[in-house]
Amino acid sequence: MLARSTSSIRLRVDPRDVPADKAARRLGLTLAAFEDVKDRLFVRGFPRPDPDTGLFDLKAIDDWMDRRSGLTSNLVARDASTVVKARLEAMRGGKAG
Numbered sequence: 001m002l003a004r005s006t007s008s009i010r011l012r013v014d015p016r017d018v019p020a021d022k023a024a025r026r027l028g029l030t031l032a033a034f035e036d037v038k039d040r041l042f043v044r045g046f047p048r049p050d051p052d053t054g055l056f057d058l059k060a061i062d063d064w065m066d067r068r069s070g071l072t073s074n075l076v077a078r079d080a081s082t083v084v085k086a087r088l089e090a091m092r093g094g095k096a097g
Contacts, residue, residue: 016059017055018055018058019054019055019056020049021034022056022058023056023058023061027065044068045064045067046061047060047063047064
C-alpha cells in the first residue's frame with residue numbers, strides 16, 4: 001500500500017517572514033546591534049516589519065541589500081498608459097486632446 005496519511009508526511013518549511021533576531025542575522029548583526037541601527041536602516045529604505053505580525057520579510061531584505069549594493073536597479077516600471085499619454089501630449093506640443 002502506497003497511501004499514507006497526510007499528517008504523517010513531514011516537509012521542511014523555511015519561513016519567509018522572520019523575527020528581528022533572524023533579520024539581524026541576515027545582515028550579519030547581533031540583535032542588539034540591529035536594534036541600535038534599525039532606525040537609520042529604515043531611513044535608507046530597509047523593509048519595515050509587518051504591522052500585524054512584527055515579522056521581517058527575508059526576500060524584501062535581500063532585495064534591499066541587492067539594490068544597496070548596485071546588484072539590481074532602483075528603477076521601477078512605469079504604467080504604459082501614462083507613458084503613452086505623456087508622449088502623445090509632447091507630440092501635440094503640450095496640448096491635451
